[in-house]
Amino acid sequence: MNSFLYKLYFIIKDNFVNILRSFISSFGILFLILFFVIYLAIKDSVISYMGGALLDNLASDEIVILPKNAKTVEYVKRPGVPSIPSYTVKQVSGMSDFVEVNPVSRTGFNIRIKGELLGKSKTIFIPVCGVDRKFLKGRVPGWKSFYNRHPVPIIVPKFTIDIMNNYLSMDGFPALTEKDLIGFPVEMKFVTGKKNTPQYYKEYFYEGQVHSFTDLMSFTGLILPTDFLIFSAEQYRKDTGRTVGMEYVVIYAKVKDSDNLPSVVNKLKKMGLRVESQKDIVEKTRKTMNLVNGVFFAIMSVFFIVSVISIFNSYLTIVYIRSQKFSLKRVLGFSKLQILLSFIVEAAFIGAVYGVVGYFGGNWILGYAGDILAKWIPVFGSIKLQSSGADVFIMCVGISSSVCMVSALFPALFASNINLFNAVRK
């Protein structure tokens, strides 16, 4: 056999002949890596959900203005749910501190949409809100065509698609992708009043069409042009002489000078409004993440300690079992460093293998758990539980190898300093 190949075979045989035992002993590290992958996925999802999906994406100069007592944005009109009066919206729009003011409205109509697919139809109740197209400028493709026209353009928050698909799947419809849904025709039914007062009970039917999708606002409903909501409210007023109750629920505003933000916030608070800036959202996200991190780090610390102790213990046992071999190697001319390295390389190899297995295993669990969660709780369908990518892979392999190497270091030092003559005389 070629001398180099024989040497390579010899080194592998010499160093890896007992590796199965080390593999079994180091099994605990797999749990640490699995948990690490799951932690990263949940962390990313929470940050994305908190910072993006739930509280919307805000730039540093953007603020969210809410009614004083509102904890979240309420898109469905119900008794006792606060709103921003029209005159306050006008006041805010007139303030010179803003370069852009985008109020989001809600309507007093109960709205149902009816969609047909493969010969079947489905009607569902759905909340809606109204925005001006200038709010969508640069944020939604084709924003210019988002105005009161026939068919009425509808923007679907990405958050809503999963829920819609969930409803559709219950009736045997296939899941629809964003691409499938663009241009999808729906019938909208606007209802208000009570049937026992027929003069005020009205039903209006409008044809709508899916215009686009956005993650700009995330709520389980649809976004319609404000001018269309005003038009429908005006029609009701003409028909009955009563108002349907158009209200503003939130204002997205962009300040001229972000340094001036504290004084602008003060002004708005004096007007009886609540303000959330990027800072507030970051703070909320940070607090939530601190909690998530705390829980995960506590659990991971336990895994880490258990892994290190078990690996340390098993390597110490291996050193004891192989003490004669290590001593003999030293006598035959291996240096302390070579003994140390043989151990560390073995530990690093085992760690790397468990890192790879942990990475793929963790993602498999996440995918499986994500599917099950989405079936049970529809809203989880929009939360992507994945922790893939080269960086995560490298982290998994790196952490796993490092933990194994650190755990094996002391036993390796012990092996390299073993009492040689006592061992070889066994």
Place this chain on the structure above:
Amino acid sequence: MLLTVENVSLHFGKRMILNNVSLSVDDGKIIAITGKSGGGKTSLLGIISGLLEPDSGRVLYKNKNILRWGDFRRSRFRNREIGFVFQFFNLLPDMTSYQNIRYPSMIKFIPRDVDREIRDMAASLNINEILHQKPMTLSGGERQRVAIARAIINHPRLILADEPTGNLDVVTAAEIKNLFVRLKTEERMAIILVTHDKSLIEIADEHYHLEEGRLLKVMHEEAKPSVKSKRTGVNSEHQAKKAKTTQAKTEVKPMTKVKQKR
């Protein structure tokens, strides 16, 4: 001088293991060291090979103090200049005889035809039939011959043998003894034998006794002519027979006194 041990002392706790021990070994010489179990003989081999650190003294190999060397250089010294032979053979059980013999050459990264060398050596040591067997399947004598082959694969100049016949029957021990004589005469290797085996002591050029930490030279009145006869070319078998039949009268003197006499 190949190896000189100068005034080496070693304590384990309060116990004095080696007390001002001095020893010289030249190429082609066999030195036998006897002494009580636990008397420090193996520790002396450990110090000579750089595996143990003495409390004081020097170990000069080709006039260089090995105790000043770092671990890497000492390891290389052990690999290239020293061959070890042990009482319990210390072969790696998961490797074949061939792999055991080849093991030290794997550390010494010098391109050479090790495979051919092993086969020549195996033929010479009569172990060519067992090269691909694992140590568990070999007899004691075969294992020791494999261990000797491993010890000399890197052509060392010094063999340190710790009770090499201690675990062998008389016939096999005689074979191993002859092997040491061959290594001395044919390869000009220096051999330090730590032993209780009288027949091994008889092939030694010098005999030392380690007692209470002091190394004392043993003068064999009857053995002196046999040493002389080796120089005149009488074969080793004859010497061994002669040594067996003669009752050696020994006179123990401290090393320092021996030097003074000289």
